[in-house]
Every structure is written in C-alpha cells, then in structure tokens.
Amino acid sequence: MSWTLEPAMLPDLARGAALLGTGGGGDPYTGRLMVEAAMAEHRPVTVLSPDELDDGDFVISTAMMGAPTVMVEKIPKGDEAVRALRALERHLGRRADATIPMECGGINSMIPLAVAAATGLPVIDGDGMGRAFPELQMETFGVYGVRASPMVVAGDHDESVLIDCGSDNARVEWLARGCCIRMGGAALIAEYPMSGADVKRTAIPGTLSLALALGRTLREARDSRVDPVEALAAALEGTLYRHVRRLFEGKVVDVERRTVDGFTRGRIRIAAFHGPSVLEIAVQNENLVARRDDRVVAVVPDLICVLEADSGEPITSETLRYGQRVRVIGISTPDLMRTPEALAVFGPRCFGLETPFTPLEEILPQGG
C-alpha cells in the first residue's frame, strides 16, 4: 500500500535509520535537512512497497558514499544525487520509475527521499543492505545477481563519473571509492539499475517503514521512560529482525578512529559501570564485531548498535567519544542476509575478520 512521507515524520525516520545504520551510514542529520529542503521546495514523497512495482518497472538506487567522518562535515552541494540519477538514465536511455535506498541505515535513508522529492519519483520501501555496510558490493541486490554498474558518482564540482564493470560489483566499489576519495571523501551515487522484478526478488522489504517505526518507538520510550531495549524488542516482534540482545552497558573509555583509504576505521572500548568487564567494537564505517572480555557476542552482518544510555538515542561511529555512557545491543539480520551467498559478500571474512558468522541468537540464546 503506498503512503505519503511528510516532513513531520523525518525526525523519527532519522532516529530509526541511525539505529539500523549500526554505527555507520553517516549521521542522518544533514540528510534530513536536505529532505526537508527538497520537500519544502517541491513535494512530499510517495512511498511504494516493492510489491506495488510492475515487474517491468525501472528502478535506480541513489545514495551517498564516503567515510562517515567526512560525510558529517562535507555537506553536499545539493544537486549531485539527482545529477547522478539523470546521468545514469541518459546513459541507459530510460527514465526511472522509482528510486530505492541502497541502505536503510544512516544518511542513506534520506538521500533517496531528497531525490524523490526533487524529481517526483516514488521511493521504494526497502533497501539493499537491511542495515548499513561500508562497501557498494555489499548489497542484497548484488548478492542475488543484480549488477551494480553502470553506475554514476557525482561530486560537488559538477563533475560526474560513469563506471561500468560488467558483472564485477567489487571492482565497481574499488573504482568508485577511488573517485570518491579524489572528490574529497564523500560523493553521491546512482547505482544498481534494475527491474521491478529484481527489486521484489532481492531487496530487504519494508525497511523504510521499519526505520520510521523504530525511531518512533525509541522516542516514545524516552518520553514515557520505558526501557528502550524492551520497547525495541516489542517493536521488532513479527518483523524480519527477530532477535534483540543486550550486549553491554558502560562508559566509552577509548575511541581509536582514523579516516583511511576512504573509510572510517577504528576500535571502541567500553568499560562496564561496575566490575572489570570491557566491550570492544571493531569499526569499518559500521560496527563489525563486538567482543565482551575477548569473547565474540555479535558479528557482522548482525547489527551492533550503540545507544546513549539515558535517552536511548542511537550514536553513530563518528560521534562516539570518550566518556559517553552507552548501552550496546545486538539485532539479528533478516534470513536473506544470512545465506551462504550473502555471507560470501558481507560476512565476517569480507572484513578480514577470522571470526566465523554465528547468529546472535545462538551466541546469546536467552532473550533480552
């Protein structure tokens, strides 16, 4: 069922997207401002569920790429994403019928909405990551056979780069990242041109609605002083994200964070409020693995989310700092993201981790 996304919904969507960003994806704040401006100038956005697409419809994913540490400082000029979309349309000789987020986490929950508001295209309620991942080949679209390219990278000097690597989506990432770095570390992209049938087959459905619902849940929990983790667990019941686990509570005691090769990389240490226990999180844009006293408690592609302890507000990796009091939770990813094909593209080994993937609910069988 299609619905209209209004400006008043954006704060909840941003909060939910920051949660699903699992530390990365970039702070949705600047993206939200872009959507508000685009909606004010043009129109609100129509959201379609994937099953409302015709199989023959033509859909292009739009997004921002870059290191979150850069994205939080380097504000887009404004027209880059639409320019990227239009350049890809011209190259392919076909206008898009809709745009779809590549990732539902972070700023990329917002970029397709800004594109939709500016162009009048509907946005699809779904995405290609079911969370945020640092690299362009790490999308369910590609896992299940859609080509990332031809794709376009657009920068804030009115320049555009069209990349075509045939079926080699990892090479698209490699070349696009090189361009992105030379564009200053962040750029806007249009990628994974695909059919409506492809979207239905490969997207994680309903993630835009889900981000909105989770953002609302966290806000209401805060306002009514309900435990945010219990509220999230209730909200996620019956969704594709079935399991929520408390991983840790404590104070951030060390943040090692570098912007290197176009990514934000680092390591976060959190000390328990009471006792000697320590949680360590390894980061490549997103939180990749959480180790409690050297034992893995959650690992990619399951979600590792850091919440501000009192308010339950999600904290993204580039804004983590010493002294913050936080709760860390794990959320299981959808089954479509745990298949052998999916783990071959965004499982722990793809990030250089030795840890094999073990589902969150097997590592920590007890709920809550």
Next chain:
Amino acid sequence: MSWTLEPAMLPDLARGAALLGTGGGGDPYTGRLMVEAAMAEHRPVTVLSPDELDDGDFVISTAMMGAPTVMVEKIPKGDEAVRALRALERHLGRRADATIPMECGGINSMIPLAVAAATGLPVIDGDGMGRAFPELQMETFGVYGVRASPMVVAGDHDESVLIDCGSDNARVEWLARGCCIRMGGAALIAEYPMSGADVKRTAIPGTLSLALALGRTLREARDSRVDPVEALAAALEGTLYRHVRRLFEGKVVDVERRTVDGFTRGRIRIAAFHGPSVLEIAVQNENLVARRDDRVVAVVPDLICVLEADSGEPITSETLRYGQRVRVIGISTPDLMRTPEALAVFGPRCFGLETPFTPLEEILPQGG
C-alpha cells in the same frame, strides 16, 4: 598530404618518439609490438595532416596513461584503447572520423596507430603536447580551449570509466589518475573529443612525421658514425623545434626513482667524464629541469633528452641506471607551447618548480 605508415617504419618512429618523450611517455617498445600486431591482423595506417581534416570532422585522442615504470611492465590486454574510443563515441552519439595522439613522445606515439590499424580510422600527423607531459590537462588542445572530457578510462578487466568535468581539465586529470592508479597504475584512454577545426587550431602539427624523421636521423648517424647531435640539429632545422643544445656528457652516478601517486618521480645525477662537473635532472615521468653545477641549463616545456653516448639511442627515465654513459641535449619547444597561456598549464610552476621558464636558446645562446 596523406601517406601510409608501414610496419617497417615503426622502429624509426619508436626511436624518434623516445627522443621527443624527453625521458617520459613510456618506452615505445611495447606500443610498437601492439601496432605491429594490429597492422598484421588488420591493415597499415593512413596518416592525415591536420589541414586535410574538414572543420566539421570529429576527432578523438587515444592514449595510454600511467607511470612509465608501470607501463614498461604492465602490458595492456589489447582492446582497451578501442573500447575507450567506442565508449566515448556511444556516449556522444557520433563516430570518430580520425584519432590523434595526445602526445608524440614515448608509447603514445604508438597507441593511436594501434587504434587506427584496428578500426580503420586515419591518424592525424600532430599531437597535443609536442613532446610528452605527465598530466592530461597539459595539452595544447586544452590550453587553447578544447575540453578534455567527456573522456573514458579503460582497464584490463573489461571495465570502463567515463569522466565528465565540464571545462575543468585539471579535474579530469585528478579523477582519471585516481582511476588509473586503481586499475594498476596504467590504463588506456580516449579524450579531448573535438572538431577538425579544433585540431587545426590547437594541435602541434607534423609531430608524427617529425618523430619518424628524427628516429631515422639517429639511426643513420649511428650507422655512418656521424655525431648524433649534429645530425639532429640539421634534421630540426626549419621545423618548429629550432634550437638544439648540448647540455652535458658523462656517466650516470645516481638514480633516485619512485612510483608515487601514479607517477614516476625522481632525480638523476650525471658526472662529467673529466672534471668535477655534475648535471642533475628532476623527473616527473618526464625530465623537467636540468641543472649543471646548480645552474639551470634547460627547463620544461623545453625538451631535455638523454641519449646513450655511443649509439645515440634515447634513454627513457624508467630505464636509466647507474653507470650508463650518456649525452644530454636540450631542444626548444614550438612557439605555440611557450605562450603565457601554455606556460600557465605546463610551465615550470605547474610542476612545483621555482625556476621561471627561460628559453633554451637564451640560457645557452651559442649553438651546438
């Protein structure tokens, strides 16, 4: 007057192009093999002088880009330059009527010939550098108003990247270099799509014939034991390259050479056979400035060429090594490359040199 370039002419052309490459442009050897193979499989190449073009003809420059240290080792797959040309033609919706070298020095004297042999297009007797330069914006085409982009970079994984930076040719270089580095440090390109009128207005004319003539001159001088510098001076009389100067003779005593940021950078020291005199040459792919006992004796865009002392064979920067006995000569560039507009794009300051440009014939007024 159009003429046919036959395989038998290629060794002389390669020798002359190595000379005009002024140390850079890549060793023409692998390029020559590519042209020989393309001619054997397809046809010899028709060479047109710029004034044989109609003003409305459509010309695309084809070339290899990369660090010479890489180009000498990383042999192209073979179809990249034609793929780049075809991708640019498709993007612009027009087939090329001819191809033109971007530089007449080094391997890029050969790449357009391989393209011409494979496609049947004629090649224009002229180029955009009148020598070799390390960066794509350093072309007379761009100095006099032709846009480098849209342009295509093609790699050996069947991938292609189309870059469009409007009128900002330096940004084309910046982004294309980033792609080239990620393609392994060398790639094939199609760039500066332009009209026949543009070619007539902006190209250095006759440089393919000139390279061929200079290569023949050096061979004949060697075979008849004539002094190669005197022979070159005679061959250049009446051309756009009017002045030849002996800069130094001696033994290479130090070669500092790194492949960094996609370029070959370094510094060469040559000690006189007799006495304490030393010549030092700074290199960014090409020889940029020659200082004899700390006094500048030649500076970019004038040509600084290193010849093997006995045979007169040109030595490119990536093959220079300790112990080689060499003659170093300077050759003045055409006037079109010494205007204020030209020096703003490829004068000494563009390479970070403090030295202002002084014409070779003013630094060393006496001939020979």
